[in-house]
Amino acid sequence: MKRLISISLRLLISGVLLALLFREHDLIADIAPRFRALLTNWPWMLAGIVFAFLSLFLTATRWHILLRGLVPHLPFGMVLRAEIVSAFFNISSVGVVGGDTYKIMSLSRRLPGKAIPVSVSLVLDHLAGLVSVALLFLGCMLAVHSRWQEFGQDVRLLFTGYGMYVGGGVGGMALTWISFKPNVLAWGKRTFPRTFGHPKFARILTRMGQVNEVFTLLWRRMLSATVVSTGMHVAFFMSFYCGLRAVGGAAPLLDVLTAMPIVDAAASLPVSISGLGVRERTFEALLAGLAGVPEAVGISASLAGWMFNLFWGVVGGVLFLRSKHTQIIAPEARTA
Template sequence: MAIPGKALKKWAIRAAGSASALALIFWFLPKEAILQGFTRLSWPLFLSVLAAFLLCHVATATKWWLLMDRAIPFVTALRAHFAGLAANLCLPGAAGGDAVRAGLAHVSLRDGPKVAAAAVGDRMIDLVGLACLTLSGLVLLGGRGGSRGLAFGLSGLVFGLAIAGLFLFPAVARMVWGRWPGLPARGLALRVADAFAALGKKPGLILFTLVLSAAIQSVLIWLSVKLAEPVGVHVPLAAWFFAWPMAKIIATLPISLGGLGVRESSLAAFLLPFGASAPEVVASGLAWQGILYLAGAIGAAVLVASGGGFRPAPPPLPRPMTEISE
């Protein structure tokens, strides 16, 4: 009973963060301008962006499946990924969806350390991809913009965490639990360390998934631009490549429900120096949130329509006695 209480408390704190961010947005910005921005969007455009967004998540599920070394059927990985999207509707932040996705994969795979390493590795690769894109946008802008220090700081933090997670954690975990074997969860920690070490020994796979992640995020940026232009947001594409990843990285902080309110305000602040109008950026950002929520609802529908449950992988068949004797 204590765990649901803690989860509810975290949800309430993040809901309060989103509510506060949205309240500040609608307090300081003209509500009429934001609402008028919505009226400029057409349903065909909105639905086409939603369809492309869902295809991007099929590619994202593929990336995660590859990091798991294709240890479960692709259809199972796809269902688990869309179940994670559905969980984002009610769980705080992307980490909640990641936990659901990993939990469903574990039901099928029965290898918690491998699933955990793939889940954390996937998230870190995405963050590194975002950092690379925001630095690329900054380079294309010629260093313009007042957030260069924040961009370099966030990117450096992301790169540092990724290196620590993929390459330093295995050695540190083995050293700590080797020196103090009485520490709790020794077996689990060492198995997770082995899984991370195995992933770190595949630089080709890491590089491929990083390029794939950057490509997916680039398409998402382009979709955001297509959604924002009819609303009235007209800034250089390089500014989007600088601002959009920054806003998404900030939105991963555990202070809101999936970045609601935080992503929109951050994106408006970053695009403002390049000639964007804050109410129009917020309007396009809230439309993007609508895409996210609809994708989650579709993920729930996919899970229910495909049976809703996940079967564990069958245990390996015993080896024949003749093979064992050899």
């Protein structure tokens, strides 16, 4: 029942937001002509689809770098396939099975006994993404800092709020890493023996120890993953820049790269279906405030960028329907 209510609410929110957008900007008069421009500006449309795939490819590369620290013989093709299929679940996530859930299930099925390392590696994968997008946003903000007073109050508020959000995320990541260290856990056991000695808490401590072991094993690989992740974010953001150009709009590339971390964060909130409505409203507001892009153009560009990524979600859905589950047997298991 709770699942049905959650799905219904997300469908309702997306529907209401899109209805309001299309009411403010007539779908037939303002939006549809922009989509007809996709046929004329087909090189930008093709570039957007290519950048969307490049984003998926680099996302798979980032996770593969981390997974190779746990399973050296893991083929990259398997990780890339899981990433493309997960795009289908991310795009069509009306239920509880999202892209991350699929990736954990898929790789755990193929790597017997590796469920916890696979899950932790995916957490590290997202942490590398958080660090890289924080660095990218910081670089963009430094580049546009001289124009700060030209931005409207709403735009400055969004920038400030996102900066606090991503900065807090990076700080929380560092605090979590310190908390999981064995000497910190040992101090907790000595200081709070009754609490830390409780059977339920003891299981949590055991899991925290396992997580720390994976952290310790993979932290060097996180540096490489963070570099790759920066390219991944740029490729994903470029797909929306191509969407803007494909619908006949124009804005400085730096402005789009500055706005997109906030747009992506807003779209990832679990309040709508695939971010629909939320993404368009945020993209519209930021591009209008940063570069004076007409609101109808901003909405059309956001939908076009989403469609470029939707294309690979459909491809992922086809791969999922045709998939045959196999297992990679670890070398030590074959020799046992």
